[in-house]
Amino acid sequence: MSQSIDTNKVGKIGKIVFGILLVILGFLGVAAFVFHSDKEKELNIKEMIFGHVQDAYNWHITTIGDKHVSISLPCIVYGQNGLDVFSSSRLGHEGHYTEYNGYKIAEEGNYAGKIVEVATGNRPWDFSITKNVVSLLISCALLLIIFLSIAKKYKSNGFCKPTGLQAILEPLIVSLNDDIIKPSVGKNYKKFTWYLLTVFFFIFINNLLGIIPIFPGGANLTGNIAITLVLAAITFLLTNIFGTKAYFLDIVWPKVPTLLKAPLPIMQFIEFLGVFTKPIALCIRLFANMFAGHVMVLVLVGLIFVFSQLNVGAGLGFSVVSVLLVVFMSLLECLVCFIQAYVFTTLSALFIGMAQVEEEEE
Amino acid sequence: MSLLTPDPGLLFWMLLCFLIVAFILGKWAWPAIVGMIEERGNYIEESLKKADEANAALAGIKAENERLAAEAKNERVEMLKEATRLKEKIIEDAKTQATAEANKIIENAKESIQLEKDNAVKEIRSQVAELSVNIAERIIRGELKSNESQIDMINKLLDEVNIAKS
Numbered sequence: 001m002s003q004s005i006d007t008n009k010v011g012k013i014g015k016i017v018f019g020i021l022l023v024i025l026g027f028l029g030v031a032a033f034v035f036h037s038d039k040e041k042e043l044n045i046k047e048m049i050f051g052h053v054q055d056a057y058n059w060h061i062t063t064i065g066d067k068h069v070s071i072s073l074p075c076i077v078y079g080q081n082g083l084d085v086f087s088s089s090r091l092g093h094e095g096h097y098t099e100y101n102g103y104k105i106a107e108e109g110n111y112a113g114k115i116v117e118v119a120t121g122n123r124p125w126d127f128s129i130t131k132n133v134v135s136l137l138i139s140c141a142l143l144l145i146i147f148l149s150i151a152k153k154y155k156s157n158g159f160c161k162p163t164g165l166q167a168i169l170e171p172l173i174v175s176l177n178d179d180i181i182k183p184s185v186g187k188n189y190k191k192f193t194w195y196l197l198t199v200f201f202f203i204f205i206n207n208l209l210g211i212i213p214i215f216p217g218g219a220n221l222t223g224n225i226a227i228t229l230v231l232a233a234i235t236f237l238l239t240n241i242f243g244t245k246a247y248f249l250d251i252v253w254p255k256v257p258t259l260l261k262a263p264l265p266i267m268q269f270i271e272f273l274g275v276f277t278k279p280i281a282l283c284i285r286l287f288a289n290m291f292a293g294h295v296m297v298l299v300l301v302g303l304i305f306v307f308s309q310l311n312v313g314a315g316l317g318f319s320v321v322s323v324l325l326v327v328f329m330s331l332l333e334c335l336v337c338f339i340q341a342y343v344f345t346t347l348s349a350l351f352i353g354m355a356q357v358e359e360e361e362e
Numbered sequence: 363m364s365l366l367t368p369d370p371g372l373l374f375w376m377l378l379c380f381l382i383v384a385f386i387l388g389k390w391a392w393p394a395i396v397g398m399i400e401e402r403g404n405y406i407e408e409s410l411k412k413a414d415e416a417n418a419a420l421a422g423i424k425a426e427n428e429r430l431a432a433e434a435k436n437e438r439v440e441m442l443k444e445a446t447r448l449k450e451k452i453i454e455d456a457k458t459q460a461t462a463e464a465n466k467i468i469e470n471a472k473e474s475i476q477l478e479k480d481n482a483v484k485e486i487r488s489q490v491a492e493l494s495v496n497i498a499e500r501i502i503r504g505e506l507k508s509n510e511s512q513i514d515m516i517n518k519l520l521d522e523v524n525i526a527k528s
Contacts, residue, residue: 055372126370126371127371137379144386147395148391151391151392155394159402173395173399193388193392194389199384225366226369226372230373231380291365
């Protein structure tokens with residue numbers, strides 16, 4: 001009895017601490033922007049937002065006065081002079097880009113913000129460890145640490161009551177496995193659990209890292225189309241590589257009235273298009289949701305500066321409203337983080353399951 | 363706009379990292395976790411089933427015990443009844459036997475009395491006969507002192523015999 005009361009207390013205290021932390025973080029963020037905007041009188045909300053949601057060659061943490069606090073990351077490019085590896089600090093920072101070894105960061109054009117060759121303006125092969133790649137590595141390390149340690153726990157005493165992280169994640173894993181993967185994929189579900197479980201936790205952990213406003217979070221990884229494209233492509237490949245004969249037959253010769261498919265292959269065309277639109281929808285949905293969430297938070301924060309440009313009082317007054325809205329949005333994003341991971345996994349499982357249909361016996 | 367054009371570098375790192383993570387987790391984490399959860403579920407289910415079975419068996423044993431006890435009680439009552447019945451029967455039998463025996467004795471007694479009586483009558487008869495012969499002898503002896511009377515007598519007797527013969 002006493003134990004349960006204790007956990008209740010801990011839960012309540014945890015909630016209060018979490019709430020206070022969120023509010024403090026909100027104000028800290030505002031303070032950072034205020035410092036920032038003092039120095040650069042000209043306010044460009046659009047640039048500010050895109051600077052935060054896009055990839056970067058260094059991880060900018062904050063700017064105190066004139067000093068940029070940021071982590072320089074290695075640039076790895078293969079271009080005019082072969083392979084080149086150098087620190088991103090050599091290319092300068094926003095507003096003060098410098099040339100290094102024939103490379104520079106383009107300030108405008110199609111490749112704005114990316115490394116280009118000075119001479120030609122072309123893009124070299126760029127395998128730089130950017131902010132998103134670091135975030136990706138951090139999340140992968142977290143995934144491996146969390147799940148390998150849990151697996152070890154299961155191996156050593158699997159029949160015991162789950163404790164700690166294991167107790168938190170077990171219901172998730174069980175419900176994913178029993179309620180999504182098994183019913184959606186069908187009897188061959190064991191062939192796909194490795195992907196579906198990994199993709200869920202990969203998206204979930206990256207979403208959560210994305211809404212933490214300071215290092216090591218804050219990289220908008222799942223709101224980057226390259227990430228969601230890879231995930232959707234894997235779903236697409238798994239769907240079609242392991243598709244059954246009945247699934248492909250249904251694309252080539254669907255069970256519809258003959259006129260719809262015989263002289264003109266109307267249905268075939270639609271079915272064939274569907275093969276590609278499904279994973280593309282997956283890709284865009286995750287990208288757009290996470291991207292929009294980040295932009296929403298940034299816009300709400302940016303509103304403070306829009307108002308403070310009108311006058312200082314309006315800015316201060318609106319900052320209270322804005323912080324409350326940002327806290328609300330962050331909490332909403334917590335929900336969205338889970339929902340998007342869940343939706344991506346469910347739809348992937350469904351698409352894979354649809355391609356697992358057996359020949360109907362009539 | 364660069365927002366919608368995937369960066370090849372990030373694509374490369376993402377593909378590499380994700381596939382490695384998925385491979386490692388798929389090989390060492392998910393099978394262990396999911397397998398153990400399933401195994402534990404089966405174990406718990408089986409244990410519950412076994413407990414149910416044990417409970418059912420226990421209930422069965424209890425019912426059986428009760429049944430046996432009731433049966434034993436019934437049997438005792440039955441036995442007591444039987445004993446009472448037997449006792450009564452024995453008494454009854456003894457009574458009838460005693461009556462029969464007594465009747466038999468009485469009968470025997472009556473028979474032997476009859477026999478004694480008959481014997482007595484017979485003896486009396488023979489004594490009477492003897493007595494009368496003796497008396498007759500004495501009388502005859504007295505009468506037959508003379509020869510003529512003796513011959514008369516013989517003749518008379520012979521006549522009688524003849525009459526009887528013819």
